[in-house]
Amino acid sequence: xxxxxxxxxxxxxxxxxxxxxxxxxxxxxxxxxxxxxxxxxxxxxxxxxxxxxxxxxxxxxxxxxxxxxxxxxxxxxxxxxxxxxxxxxxxxxxxxxxxxxxxxxxxxxxxxxxxxxxxxxxxxxxxxxxxxxxxxxxxxxxxxxxxxxxxxxxxxxxxxxxxxxxxxxxxxxxxxxxxxxx
Amino acid sequence: xxxxxxxxxxxxxxxxxxxxxxxxxxxxxxxxxxxxxxxxxxxxxxxxxxxxxxxxxxxxxxxxxxxxxxxxxxxxxxxxxxxxxxxxxxxxxxxxxxxxxxxxxxxxxxxxxxxxxxxxxxxxxxxx
Numbered sequence: 001x002x003x004x005x006x007x008x009x010x011x012x013x014x015x016x017x018x019x020x021x022x023x024x025x026x027x028x029x030x031x032x033x034x035x036x037x038x039x040x041x042x043x044x045x046x047x048x049x050x051x052x053x054x055x056x057x058x059x060x061x062x063x064x065x066x067x068x069x070x071x072x073x074x075x076x077x078x079x080x081x082x083x084x085x086x087x088x089x090x091x092x093x094x095x096x097x098x099x100x101x102x103x104x105x106x107x108x109x110x111x112x113x114x115x116x117x118x119x120x121x122x123x124x125x126x127x128x129x130x131x132x133x134x135x136x137x138x139x140x141x142x143x144x145x146x147x148x149x150x151x152x153x154x155x156x157x158x159x160x161x162x163x164x165x166x167x168x169x170x171x172x173x174x175x176x177x178x179x180x181x182x
Numbered sequence: 183x184x185x186x187x188x189x190x191x192x193x194x195x196x197x198x199x200x201x202x203x204x205x206x207x208x209x210x211x212x213x214x215x216x217x218x219x220x221x222x223x224x225x226x227x228x229x230x231x232x233x234x235x236x237x238x239x240x241x242x243x244x245x246x247x248x249x250x251x252x253x254x255x256x257x258x259x260x261x262x263x264x265x266x267x268x269x270x271x272x273x274x275x276x277x278x279x280x281x282x283x284x285x286x287x288x289x290x291x292x293x294x295x296x297x298x299x300x301x302x303x304x305x306x307x308x309x310x
Contacts, residue, residue: 011193011196015186015187015193016187018183018186019183022183053185053186053191056186056191056193057191057192057193057194058193058194058199059193060193060194060195060196060198060199061194061196061198061199061202063274063275065274065275066275152277152278153275156277157277158277158278158279158280159278160280161280
């Protein structure tokens with residue numbers, strides 16, 4: 001069953017089906033939220049729980065023209081922003097250096113940037129220095145493997161802007177890396 | 183899931199979301215009408231007072247034109263464009279359209295609504 005089919009059943013009153021949605025998305029959202037908020041594990045788990053609760057409360061508002069994953073990522077993104085505002089902390093991205101997944105994604109980003117060997121070490125720190133709009137697209141494209149269409153739905157920006165922001169993000173990253181090496 | 187199963191957390195009803203969408207669509211229509219009426223008022227004033235003739239009187243004429251210009255109605259058209267554009271981009275997947283496209287659509291819609299109202303007024307249909 002697709003996510004959208006499960007959501008339709010939940011909307012019709014089969015609330016126990018929502019458990020499948022939680023199972024499918026719990027791990028992904030924990031990783032995504034952990035990267036976004038960079039706080040203790042309990043805070044991350046609490047925030048992800050809020051995301052699932054908010055998704056359930058607003059499930060009748062889910063537009064079936066969208067992908068469910070884009071919709072729930074949008075909720076997670078908004079919850080993270082609310083969290084920053086509440087705690088009055090800067091929007092930070094955490095890179096888990098011991099995480100194997102990071103290493104695979106890092107290689108992909110390095111290939112795309114075609115950067116020198118000595119710059120690769122500094123990549124993690126440089127991503128954190130990016131403008132918020134650029135950081136979001138880099139995270140969603142390279143680390144969450146979202147397409148342009150999905151990123152457009154998650155961030156509620158025109159699809160064209162996703163491409164432009166990604167291009168600018170890569171340019172800015174490369175500039176930061178080169179200036180840092182010097 | 184416990185909170186959901188125990189009904190501690192409940193879904194918002196579908197009608198709330200439908201009402202929000204209809205509210206926003208109504209808001210767009212209201213802004214378009216307001217913009218059209220402001221534009222028509224400016225056209226009416228231009229036809230009645232022929233302000234461009236003042237430019238024949240040099241600097242004095244230009245100053246009078248600038249001081250008597252219907253800035254309020256021009257502001258009304260611009261605010262209507264902005265309001266309609268903001269609400270329109272919040273409905274459905276219209277956020278995918280660029281700002282330029284949204285503003286073009288809104289300006290076009292205001293122009294069309296103005297023309298329709300103008301034609302209706304000319305053929306004698308009482309709008310008020």
